[in-house]
Amino acid sequence: METTLKASLPPPSHTASSRGQAWVLAAVCLAALILPLSFTGGVVATPTISRDLGGSSLALNWITNAFMLSFGSLLMPAGALADAFGRKRLFASGVLAFSIASVIIAWAPNIAWLDVLRAVQGIAAATALAGGSAALAQEFDGIARTRAFSLLGTSFGAGLAFGPVLAGLLIEHEGWRSMFLSSAFVGTFALLLGVPRMRESRDPDAMRFDWLGAVSFTGTLGLFTWGVLQLPTSGWSSFQAWGLIGGSLLAFAVFLRVERRTHRPMLDLSLFRYPRFVGVQMLPVATSYCYVVLLVLLPLRLIGIEGRNEVSAGLTMIALSIPMLVMPSIAAVLTRWASAGKISAAGLLIAALGLFWLSCIDPSNRQASLLGPLLVIGVGTGLPWGLMDGLAVSVVPKERAGMATGIFSTARVAGEGMAIAIVSALLTLFIQFHLPENISTWRVATARHLAMGDMVAVESHVLDTVNTNALVTVYGEAFQWLIYFLILITVFSAIVVGWLLGDQDRQHTDGCQTDNCFGSDNDP
Template identity: 55%
Template sequence: MTTESPALPCSEIPSSPPSASVRRSPAAIVAAVCLAALVLPLSFSGGALATPAIGAYFNGSPLALNWITNAFMLTFGSCLMAAGTLADRYGRKRIFICGIAGFTLLTLLIALAPGLIALNVLRAVQGLAAAAALAGGSAALAQEFEGHARTRVFSLMGTVFGIGLAFGPLSSGVLIDRFGWRAVFCVPLLFGLASLLLGLRYLRETVNPQASRVDWGGILSFTAMLALLTTGLLEAPARGWSAPVTLALLAAALLSLSLFIAIERRIAEPMLDLRLFRFPAFVGVQLLPVATCFCFVVLLVLLPIRFIGIEGRSPMAAGVLMIALSAPILVMPAVAVWLSGRLPAGLISGVGLLVAGVGLLWLGQVEVGASAAAILPPMLLTGIGAGLPWGLMDGLSVSVVPREQAGMASGIFSTIRVAGEGVSLALVSAALSYLIAASLPPAALHLQTASGMAPAAQGLAIGDMSNALSQGWSALQLQQVYQGAFRSLSEGLALLTIASALAVFWFLRGGTVARS
């Protein structure tokens, strides 16, 4: 999720004279930003793994529990480009420090949250802080290093992010098992505090005097579109896809998108230059983060819920199993970079998506409660496939457009990646609830009404079997229903991933454009 800011060092000026309190230490600067990058996947995977425990503790509704992850991803994705613009205009260090300080404080408040509503609101504000930390930190690194050194530090940043993805579920599982769900937020708190202290001491302030003005119209309309779309997708399982509220939310999201496009076409300095979509390769690159959302990111949330809520495994056991999916992110990006010296990047990325699609099809066939020997191979294959485009798409995002548009292309790519994660999670959660509701048999103890069916299906989708059990279904029936729904969902995700692979082959068949 980290991208390089390609702004030229000669266009940058310090916002204040060098101070004795700010020391030039490249290692400390890299450590400050990399620690911030580490807490983001830890917060994401920790919140996902803790969802069943949080639901049991607060007795929360399925909709409220879905917002534990979606609230964070929604604000994070919608504000990332805006945070980058603010960092260029008002100072990279200032935005980074505000972001990581806010993130750290909010992490503490989340650990102390008295209720589910408060927790979700704090998660949403935490997403804003995460956007500031990531955008400010990436821009600060880009100004501290040049050439090959810049490439190496951003590669290290990506590796650190992979470490967070790989071992976040395991560390979260251990903490939940031993200390409860609140302990999950203590590890990001410690790393965030260390990042803050290093950043205050060693980062220098820089601004871009040629930074464009803030496109508030674009920011507000884009954020409104994401918020309305995500809310509509999450409300649909409970209210129905044809319910007036659902249709109104989705229609409002479409209207906000139309408004956003109109603003970006007319404004002199848009947040998103729509002309970039004239480049077929640019369109192909934007498909890569969307595809990895559906073949990898959503599984980081779905599988812990299945392991803990449906299969009854402990959080620590679920975290151990999740290593098979996430550990390849540590290795495969380096393999992809090595292969890119011999094969086209588009070919490598497309093949990786095909492999991930096969892994998803295999994963859907594994029965609920199957042994680790049955579930680990398809998870590993899916992670290996997703890891190939993961290692190339950040570089591709700025290599397929003219050099003078590389900065905006990088911001667009990052926004599509993070916003896509939030939307894909909402869409997949809604689809799983719908598939479960369509398969639930009549309750054995009493007639089941349509209004009662939706809460049972939603609860089962987030791993809460208690509601459905209380309405007359047996645990075996519910596991069988979940298995069928999960199989259908996996097949749908596999088809999306394979279709994305074919589209990537097509759009990236010509390689990169000539750089000016």
């Protein structure tokens, strides 16, 4: 009897290990939850910060872009550091630095300090996410690893879904500084929850860190984003702006040369020979243009142009992001009958239909609801969103998990940062095209402030020339043209993803565990 009972019980070490894995997963997902909260919360808080601290339209742009730029450009170097120096060490130091930076931001005395601290916060966020993602890849195998990363993606979705409304509530009742203090509290809790139970791991084959590659890659993204943001400010014929963009191309050329010559590169360029790898990287780029950019544009439109308060804007934004809590699970179920590539392509086409619906709603029509089109966009985007994390972690051998997650996370966050900079510049350009001819002296400044939703600054410049209703109409026409651009990018991405990720990617949704997840060099 005793022998039978002992045989029926799981080994104590296995039980303890499973419990430890669950705590580690909870801690990494909690840390991943506050990263989009910090991103969307900063967007919602921008109009309030502008009234409190002042600042130019370019400085206000950097509240979002400083975080996204440092976050996106350092994810891949952070992934390489995680492989070389330890995943647990990177995760712990990143979450701790993020919490400390959040507390300091809450006491920022002016907009310049706030922008600098947001960049520091982004650096810490990159370190935390890269270390945590690589640690998860070591804790789990097979189907469990795919499910763990799907849950990680769902945590991002939850942060995006509830970020605007939580930020709105905190801003309305406690002020914008309380939003950053709450992020510090959650980050500290994640640190205490997961680090004591997380085991240290590193890549035994990792050599010295690729510093030149990291610097050239970061310079590429930084110079490009800075140049694109500078274009509306200094003019489209600005030598400074185009010089920055040219410098980014030069830095990118240096980066490619360094990675080809390095024995252990931060980015294995040979992976781009495989269509499925390229298809996986296309997914976060596509979702940047059909979904993420709206997280920045819509709060500015709702609060600054339509005159809603922060809570109302946050509640409206829930329609866009709430599908992220449901659609990833539905997408996983659908893979029983269709490939991840086809499901992702179909989702992008659905999102494009939602974008077209959104383009038909004029911001001057206060009776029209945005809930319908936002819900359709969220549902469509949720399909690839729920699959791409699981696909991404399967593209390299397990010991290079830090590089794999770093590449994918970089494509996601750097793509989002660049997309935000590009659409912000385009919106400003479209507004300039649609402004009345009698606005000449303050034309560029009017377009910049209107794109940021700063109607108060616009009215102080041109109220005697054009009334507020006319300015809202100008914004609506420019916004419509911008949505057409987003539709074009989304449909093109759907075609490319459907082509590159066909039926052959079914093995990836099941969790590829071989050293060559792509097949042989002779495979198509």
